[in-house]
Amino acid sequence: MALAVGMRVLTRSLLRPWVRGPGATPGRTGPVAGGGDCVRCFGSPRVLVEPDPAAGFAVMKMRNPPVNSLSLEFLTEMLISLEKLESDKAFHAIIITSDCPGIFSAGLDLKEMCGRDPTHYAEYWKAVQELWLRFYLSHLVVISAINGVSPAGGCLLALSSDYRVLADNPKYAIGLNETLLGIVAPFWFKDTLVNTVGHRVAERALQLGLLFPPAEALRVGMVDQVVPEDQVQSAARSVLAQWLAIPGHARQLTKTLMRKPTADRLLKERDADIQNFVRFISRDAIQKALRTYLEKLKQKKS
Numbered sequence: 001m002a003l004a005v006g007m008r009v010l011t012r013s014l015l016r017p018w019v020r021g022p023g024a025t026p027g028r029t030g031p032v033a034g035g036g037d038c039v040r041c042f043g044s045p046r047v048l049v050e051p052d053p054a055a056g057f058a059v060m061k062m063r064n065p066p067v068n069s070l071s072l073e074f075l076t077e078m079l080i081s082l083e084k085l086e087s088d089k090a091f092h093a094i095i096i097t098s099d100c101p102g103i104f105s106a107g108l109d110l111k112e113m114c115g116r117d118p119t120h121y122a123e124y125w126k127a128v129q130e131l132w133l134r135f136y137l138s139h140l141v142v143i144s145a146i147n148g149v150s151p152a153g154g155c156l157l158a159l160s161s162d163y164r165v166l167a168d169n170p171k172y173a174i175g176l177n178e179t180l181l182g183i184v185a186p187f188w189f190k191d192t193l194v195n196t197v198g199h200r201v202a203e204r205a206l207q208l209g210l211l212f213p214p215a216e217a218l219r220v221g222m223v224d225q226v227v228p229e230d231q232v233q234s235a236a237r238s239v240l241a242q243w244l245a246i247p248g249h250a251r252q253l254t255k256t257l258m259r260k261p262t263a264d265r266l267l268k269e270r271d272a273d274i275q276n277f278v279r280f281i282s283r284d285a286i287q288k289a290l291r292t293y294l295e296k297l298k299q300k301k302s
């Protein structure tokens with residue numbers, strides 16, 4: 001409920017065409033991060049959408065610096081942008097990528113799960129569920145152009161797409177590392193991984209909290225392609241052509257056939273899953289583990 005209200009408010013206030021500054025005309029050319037102009041870009045503070053309706057796709061750039069952690073606001077903005085693209089018949093695909101150098105996404109925002117109250121945890125978890133459901137089941141072709149490290153929730157986001165291209169940089173590890181934080185990946189994170197890499201690889205990766213560098217990620221099937229760093233975006237665009245050449249209804253129905261049983265499991269147990277999360281994350285031992293982990297991240301700098 002709170003999420004629905006939050007999304008309505010954000011839809012009105014945030015989802016606007018990209019504008020040059022106060023008073024600029026909506027829908028006109030605007031600047032794109034990294035230089036150049038973008039005709040008809042739109043988005044919100046944390047999500048920039050560069051549409052190419054003639055080609056049938058849009059690039060969704062995550063820009064929640066420093067690390068694209070999936071805060072409640074960020075999740076909501078991503079959902080709104082996805083919804084907008086899904087409801088426009090001009091779009092058949094999206095490429096999701098990052099605007100934060102070296103980071104695809106650091107995963108769920110630890111600050112949303114630490115030192116807050118149960119109502120907040122419930123609202124946050126519902127938004128996380130929603131993001132996964134919407135991306136996993138989207139009728140659009142979703143390609144991840146992974147141009148940075150992507151642990152835990154960042155990996156889940158990538159796994160929810162139809163195809164993953166990873167930049168060949170040894171720092172860009174990908175995986176569900178929850179156990180390293182002393183937390184447990186929920187069953188739908190686990191199912192998404194199993195569906196991608198198979199049971200044995202997933203079992204080992206989940207228990208050990210493995211983060212796979214590019215060559216390993218490719219070997220186990222966590223990603224579909226590894227390319228030189230400067231070719232991630234072009235490789236994602238190239239592969240898109242193959243996906244868009246397939247009759248849309250046949251591809252969409254096939255995607256649903258493959259993914260619905262996994263999504264249905266969460267849909268059936270959604271409230272229970274929220275309750276489980278709230279109980280789990282509220283435990284003193286878990287809160288302590290998260291605080292220690294955040295502290296370690298801070299100390300790493302000094």
Ligand SMILES: CCCCCCCC/C=C\C=C\CC(=O)SCCNC(=O)CCNC(=O)[C@H](O)C(C)(C)COP(=O)(O)OP(=O)(O)OC[C@H]1O[C@@H](n2cnc3c(N)ncnc32)[C@H](O)[C@@H]1OP(=O)(O)O
Binds near residue numbers: 294
């Ligand atoms: C019994 C069954 C019950 C089931 C219940 C289910 C329970 C499941 C619960 C939770 C599931 C969670 C999944 C997740 O996604 S948890 C998040 C996991 N993410 C990580 O482990 C990544 C942590 N971050 C890093 O490793 C690095 O930050 C990195 C992404 C590699 C980037 O490194 P670097 O460029 O060096 O940047 P810094 O480390 O200096 O970070 C910059 C600032 O950003 C803050 N930060 C980093 N990650 C996060 C995050 N995930 N959330 C919030 N904030 C984050 C970091 O602290 C720095 O902040 P500051 O500048 O203030 O010091």
